[in-house]
Amino acid sequence: MILRTASPQDLPAIIALLTDEDGVTDPADVRVDEAYARAFADVDADARNEMLVLDGGDGTVVGYLQLTYIPGLGRGGAERALIEGVRVRADRRGAGLGRELLARAVERARARGCTLVQLTSDKRRTEAHRFYASLGFARSHDGFKLAL
Template sequence: MILRTATRQDLPGIIALLTDEDGVGDPADVEVGEAYERAFADIDADPRNEMLVLDEGDGAVLGYLQLTYVPGLGRGGAERALVEGVRVRADRRGAGLGRELMLRAIERARARGCTLVQLTSNKRRTEAHRFYDALGFDRSHDGFKLTLR
């Protein structure tokens, strides 16, 4: 399994994962609009962000996550890593891909000097919560979100 930085060619596969969480969306059916193009370019150009994909060497996106490195004054001024958009293709779940993806992301954060890895997960995703618990994540905080549009 290859963990690599996402490229523009991965964008349809990433969007398929993010928009069809319980299915296996075909990247060929994904319309990549201007907003997606702009967001990808902005994230890709930001040195505090990484978009990581898992594939088996054939270019098909089987897993995805975004890592954002957040500077802060807490924790002695250390960076923390924020994990967003974790997805594994529905027909490949249960084979350890998500665990591999997360462990590699955690190692990247550790190598960068981060002292904390944090994420949020929708309250309805109970399977995901068990997954994060098994990885050693602690449910230490309640998260709050305010939708602006």
């Protein structure tokens, strides 16, 4: 497996992963509208963000996550990393790809000097929660969101 920075050509596969968590949507069937293209370009241009894909070696995107580096005054002024949007294609789960994807993301954060890696996950994704706990992530906080 190859971990690489996502390219605009990966956008249909990434959208497929994010919108069809339990199935396998053919990226060729995904419409990339202006909002998705703009969001991709904005994240890609931001030096504190990385969109990473796990490539099966043939260009097929089998995993994705977004890694954001957050500066702050807490923890002695150290940077922290936020992992979001973690997905592995439904037909490729159970083979250790998610474990590999997250391990590589954590290593990137560590190499950058981050002292903490945090992630968020929808409360309904109980399987994902068990998976994150198996990797050493602890449920330490409750999160709150306000839709605008």
